[in-house]
Amino acid sequence: MAISPDLKAELLATIPNLRAFAFSLSSNADLADDLVQETLMKAWNKIDSYEEGTNLKAWLFTILRNTYFSQFRKSRREVQDTDGDYASRLTVQASQQGHLDVQDLLVALRELTDDQREALLLVAAEGFSYEEAAEIADCALGTIKSRVNRARARLAELMQIESVDDFSIDSIGMSVARAGRLP
Amino acid sequence: MTDEHDQSGGDSRPKAPEMPDAAIDAVGRKVKQSYEKLLKEPIPDRLIELLDQLEQSSPENNPEDKT
The missing domain is CATH 1.10.10.10 (Winged helix-like DNA-binding domain superfamily/Winged helix DNA-binding domain)
Incomplete structure (x- = not known):
């Protein structure tokens, strides 16, 4: 179960994708980063079950979506009662670059x-x-x-x-x- | 196992009208374009620190744990 520098670098390189996916899935920036954090910890704990050289990104995405659908979605439902306002506000806070495009994407995805x-x-x-x-x-x-x-x-x-x-x-x-x- | 009918489909509306392929392609492009902006957001320090911590806590890098 060697955790090679390569593997760490690869994990790091996948973080932007994990965050973008988590954020788009949940429309919630804070929750998205919690989700990524949880995913990385789980991945690290069961790194043994990952075969180096296979699709790390797919493996991490699987962990992330399973975590989201089993644990995180509940908390999202609690705040989902509003119309688009909530997501819009979160998006404005979250997207440092304030891209309208990203906000549009989230609103549409909802x-x-x-x-x-x-x-x-x-x-x-x-x-x-x-x-x-x-x-x-x-x-x-x-x-x-x-x-x-x-x-x-x-x-x-x-x-x-x-x-x-x-x-x-x-x-x-x-x-x-x-x-x-x-x- | 095929679940042709997602129960969660929310299909209270009549069947969606046929969309021109061009419109559907445009959706794909639009989604990708917006998503790529999300990908450019800098990684928060807390996640980088987390990886460092995890690395340090791995048995391999902890001589005391070596058996």
Whole structure:
């Protein structure tokens, strides 16, 4: 169970991904960092079960999402009663760069079910293959595909129906949305 | 095991209208673009310190624990 400097470096390099995933999943910056911390501790404690050279990122993501869905989601539900305000406020606090884009992403992601959000983030945002995502989310390949498709369709629908300003869609997205809506 | 119907689907609405592929591609791009900004956020010190602590607490680096 050698914990090589390489492995530590690799863990460190994965932290931004773990944080981005945790944050997008939970819309809560504090909770996201707690989740990453918990993930790193768990990973370290069972580093024996990780085979060096295999997909460390996928292994860590599995630990993180399992932790989130088993332990952390409850606390999120308690604060989920409000409309978009809460997430928006948290996002403004959390995103040091104050990117509106990131806030838009979180608000849009809240329109999805937990399953769909997870699937979309793994595949579309993180770039995991469907196979990897299915393994991480512990579901069938067909299920993950269907979740990603539904998530994409739902967000595409929102972009067209909601006020375009709300999403501050980029120029490409906006022209697409218009093309879909105008005669 | 296929759960074609996620119970959590929240499908109180009628079936979603067909989306043009271009709109769906745009969603993927948009998500990725925003997500990449999140990836650029600096790692908080507390997480870096945590890794250092964990490293120091690993048996390998603790001579007293060596058997």
